[in-house]
Amino acid sequence: MQADRISIGQFLSRRSGGKRVNTADALTYLYLTIGTILMFGPVLWLVASSFKTQAGLVKYPPPLLPYQQVQVDVEGFDKPLPLYTVTEEDGTISELAQVRRVGIEAQMVDPAEPGAEPIKVNIRQREPVEEVKLAWENYLDPLIELENFDFFTYLKNSVIVTTFATAITLVINSMAAFALSKYRFKGRDAIFVLFISTLMIPITVILVPVFLVITSIGWKNNLWGVIIPGAATPTGIFLLRQYMLTIPDELLDAARIDGASEWHIYWRIILPLARPALAVLAIFSVMWRWNDFLWPLIVLSQNDYFTLQVGLNAFQGELQIQWHYVLAMTVVTLLPITLVFAFLQRFITTGIATTGMK
């Protein structure tokens, strides 16, 4: 039986094909370990920091986990009092709650004997008692009421922009892709080339004139001004057209013989069959719109119309950065995208690998 037993080291180093670990493998896993720490560590650090109190955040060097001073209820006092470990002159150590601080002297009371006379302690003799505790107020305060950061308005605006823009993009892109892949009409190829040639022309190059168009329509400080200009994405047309080309024309002809109208064919045959490609485009569009920054920054100049990204930027740009709120709101902003990623990862990775676009 001895021969069947293997050490943990052997077990972990076992590879397919029965070969032992070599230098290349060791380097591979070293790279992956360092890579994981570098890629994921910053995000974890953000999340951990977002649960620290304002006082906890200024501590240096920063502790790994969010600590807070323990507060105790003492009879005879309305508010909970902060707890300290006090080392007295003679070396005895006791846990006392601080009633108030006067200069370098702190008046402290033993929580076990609330009625007793306060003890005077030099502040250098006390150390705060801390416990791991999450500062949920970083998250709750902005949700309830916070000056200069109207979370719900920003969230609402971001959700509106993302959903409407994605819906519009899906409909108009799929219609255009249908036309470009299944019809023969004059100028079709020219239109396709026109669309595709703007793949590499970002809105950055035409900021001023698009801003004029938006202003003329009266969409400045209006969410439509953010939604519409980017709706006709060449990426989406390309992706959907390439996919629709694989749908056999015979299917359409059969439907026509059965008396289906063209619109009916689009709605009943093409769209259901193109669902995988539509899903990829939908996920991309959600990502683009949720993360969009420069264009909303230009169109939206009033607080009431800010999206989350623009609001977050304005909030972190204040003279005194309130990091405890900024960090918490950053976590909230990355949460939806993280969830999308967790559930729909396969679509995202296949979509990028097959189109080379993001």
Next chain:
Amino acid sequence: MTASELPAIKNRSSVRLLNQLDPITRPVLLLLVTAVDRILTPIQRRVGIDKMGYFFVLPNLLIFGIFVLFPMLLNFYYAMTGGTKLFPEDRPFVGLDNFATLFDCENFSQPNSCQEDLFWRGIFNTIQFVVFQVSGIVLFSLITALVLNRNIIARGFFRSVFFYPVLLSPVVVALIWKWILQHEGVLNAILELFGGESMRWLLDTNWAMFWVVFVSVWALMGFYTLILLAGLQSIPPELYEASSIDGANTWQDFRFVTMPLLMPTMFVVLVLSLIRAVQMFDQIFVLTGGGPGTRTQLMVQYIYTTGFSNQIQLFGLSAAASMVLGVSLLILTLLQLRLGNQSSLA
């Protein structure tokens, strides 16, 4: 892309959620769809089937025309007008003055000698940024793709780890790193732990550019890793079998099988990352604001500042600068088409 390459969509939780919404959305949609059908059927009868293509392409073409094509043409006009008014009829025609202003330099290698010194600093910074960022991305995404393509445990997990930052918004990425890099931040704490000295990283003229490049490589490399990984996996395994019969070692495998076959994908990565690096704005804007001074201010930030965030909005100058950016993107794209054709012929 074919149907088989995309994962099946059935039975996904997201789809189930959509199905639950069905009782509300379906009647509304049905009404809409029927209405459109009512309008379209007589039209279809008159114009014939093939011309219906015009109808389907119309909505997209309209938005494209109004918000992309028309602005592209209008941009030329803006670049040739002056003043601070937005509407074209209020703007005096100045010909090529804006370009003359941009290119008014005693010595093109010295941004200080230029009238628009910020524009030239932007160009120099952009070139520097692009060179370092693109080489960083190509190098690290290649290494990561090669590593992920090996026979490793939990490949899916590691692939996700490297890809995850790609999804984060530029604002979020910038804030994550701003928090780490601040003076009382965790990086300085770690450095001090190992006997190093703490720094004001983003306020240091020498380090700010490094971190701006580092952060954007961090945020974007997963995307290119994925493209390279797809390229690696499309190399037929028979080739490696053949090379091992010929007695090739790992390096020879890499040099004579992997690299030549990966070249087209590498080229795509190079061009895509170049084009995106030239347009870099938001991450840097939030991370350093272009500072310290103008050390990390790139071209797009000049366009934004000149046209939109300065007190005096010089739309003409901004449009002219954006045309310079557009031309450089055009050159890069043409280069891609040119070289891309060559590499596929070779």
